[in-house]
Amino acid sequence: MxxxxxxxxxxxxxxxxxxxxxxxxxxxxxxxxxxxxxxxxxxxFRNLEGAKIPIIFIDNDHSEVSQNIKKELEGSKTFRLLTNFNEKTAQDAVFSGEYQMAIVIPENLTKDLNANVDSKVQTIVSSFGLEADSAQAQKKAPKAKELHLYFDPATNAGFKSSVMNSVNKMVFEIENKKIYKAFQEQLGTTEDIEENKNLISFKEITPLKGEKEIIPNSVQxxxxxxxxxxxxxxxxxxxxxxxxxxxxxxxxxxxxxxxxxxxxxxxxxxxxxxxxxxxxxxxxxxxxxxxxxxxxxxxxxxxxxxxxxxxxxxxxxxxxxxxxxxxxxxxxxxxxxxxxxxxxxxxxxxxxxxxxxxxxxxxxxxxxxxxxxxxxxxxxxxxxxxxxxxxxxxxxxxxxxxxxxxxxxxxxxxxxxxxxx
Incomplete structure (x- = not known):
């Protein structure tokens, strides 16, 4: 056999x-x-890691909030901002596939955000029986503002979701800081809220081999x-x-x-x-x-x-x-x-x-x-x-x-x- x-x-x-x-x-x-x-x-992978994606940034606000958003985007390792566009040319450039996305900041964003925050804070303060600016509290909250995001139709859905979540997080953090600041002014406190850190944060735990982290790569x-x-x-x-x-x-x-x-x-x-x-x-x-x-x-x-x-x-x-x-x-x-x-x-x-x-x-x-x-x-x-x-x-x-x-x-x-x- x-x-x-x-x-x-x-x-x-x-x-x-x-x-x-x-x-x-x-x-x-x-x-x-x-x-x-x-x-x-x-x-x-290396190109995406090392090279920044060019995106169009149009600032119609030219004030604190838009400048903070611009600073955050410029400070990221992902984007390179292009500013010599108007909304129409930006839309055409993105929809034609020349660029992946454009962000348009609306006019009076900072002004309306401040007014909205002040109105809400004044209402809350007065409800506790504290002295507040009654005229400010009775002001009608301004209409909600929209940041326009234009994406190339061929852009991956995951990329879109990631960008929108990042922009939303930036605006949320800016609004929170303004609310804290408004309460400080009303209550007369001097605490530095910039030093306050988030109670909840994220830490990725990766497997270890000895004392070295195991990070999967393309070869594996x-x-x-x-x-x-x-x-x-x-x-x-x-x-x-x-x-x-x-x-x-x-x-x-x-x-x-x-x-x-x-x-x-x-x-x-x-x-x-x-x-x-x-x-x-x-x-x-x-x-x-x-x-x-x-x-x-x-x-x-x-x-x-x-x-x-x-x-x-x-x-x-x-x-x-x-x-x-x-x-x-x-x-x-x-x-x-x-x-x-x-x-x-x-x-x-x-x-x-x-x-x-x-x-x-x-x-x-x-x-x-x-x-x-x-x-x-x-x-x-x-x-x-x-x-x-x-x-x-x-x-x-x-x-x-x-x-x-x-x-x-x-x-x-x-x-x-x-x-x-």
Whole structure:
């Protein structure tokens, strides 16, 4: 049995040696993908971090509130203000896509805000029976003011929400300070409210490794994601080789030989599992040794290498099972190659390789739970980012192995049915 398995393994190696295109797909293409996409994502991240977004700022108030808003925006690390516009030209520039957004401060914003605050404070003070300016208290509160925000129609909804929340927070803080100041004047206190800090603040707590914070980066996300994509792309050469065996009569000789068919399946499994491990080691080597030369963070696998190899083995089994099924069902290379490539891309999209699952619509998030790529990706992320153990990702490993068993079982059943006499 072991000798027959060894002969099956050697046969698969010879088939791969003759398929230069398949070897390029298996090894070279994933390396190019991981380098290119990681560089693009990291460059985008650095540009957004270091470069300021130009936005149009139109000040029709020219007073305290508008100056405070302008100061806050200029002091941020996000925006660079452009002021040589009027509202009409700003609207045209933003809606045409020349700029991402414009902020228009209305006239008399400071004056009306002060009047509104004074009116409310006078009303409250007089309700306590304290001496107040009755004329001021009886004044009608001014009409609510609107800050006009113009956004490029192509602007991301998350960016819009973030900007509006930031502007709203600035105006709210300015109004609060004015209310405190007005009460101070009415009550004759001298406390410095500028020194008062918020009772509630936010502090992000990140995982620690020793005394160092663990901060996820583009490399930690891309290496496991594109390793999985590479592993599943063996579906293409594997299915093509199975179709070749049928067209060349190799499968007929295998059926009439005393060697059980499942031994041929095991031979293919062991061959392509070794290829999966080599793919994984190449991707890790690129992340650890090559990425620092591109000014990218090095891929950190310290203490996780064995666990990652185990996940790779189970992910490889799932990919091999799918390739065997596809090669068994397909009758020609014209069927197996395009369908194999397309199905891998679809599984990658569903599984969260292209777009994170949490950003998908709810019904797509449920569908993602059925993708073997999603199981493998979750297992990789749990180990790399959450420092989980093998036992903690056992559910994903079980699903990947079950997927392999199901694919192979269907393939053997179909092959026997097709060749039953």
């Amino acid at each position: 072991l000798y027959k398995l060894w002969r099956s393994f050697i046969k698969e190696i010879f088939l791969l040696k003759r398929d230069i295109g398949g070897i390029v797909i298996i090894f070279v293409m994933p390396l190019l993908l991981i380098i290119t996409i990681t560089l693009i994502q990291d460059s985008t 996300h891309n290496v496991p994601a594109w390793t999985l994509f590479a592993i599943f792309f063996i579906v293409v050469p594997l299915s093509i080789n199975l179709v070749k065996e049928k067209s060349q009569g190799t499968s007929v000789r295998a059926r009439i030989s005393p060697t059980p068919y499942f031994v041929h399946i095991l031979g293919k499994t062991f061959t392509y599992l070794i290829i999966c491990i080599i793919q994984f080691l190449l991707m890790v080597a690129v992340g650890v040794f090559l990425f620092p030369y591109f000014n990218l963070p090095a891929f950190d696998v310290s203490g996780n290498m064995l666990s990652l190899i185990v996940v790779t083995l189970f992910a490889g089994l799932a990919a091999i099972g799918f390739g065997i099924l596809l090669g068994t069902l397909a009758e020609t290379q014209e069927q197996s190659a395009p369908f194999g490539a397309t199905s891998v891309v679809v599984l990658a999209a569903i599984g969260g390789i292209w777009v994170p699952v949490f950003l998908m619509p709810e019904f797509m998030q449920h569908i993602a739970g059925f993708s073997p790529m999603n199981w493998g990706l979750n297992a990789y992320y749990d180990i790399i980012l959450r420092h989980s153990s093998i036992s903690q990702v056992s559910k994903e490993l079980f699903l990947l192995f079950l997927f392999y068993i199901a694919m192979v079982a269907i393939s053997i059943f179909y092959e026997r049915k097709q060749n039953a006499v």
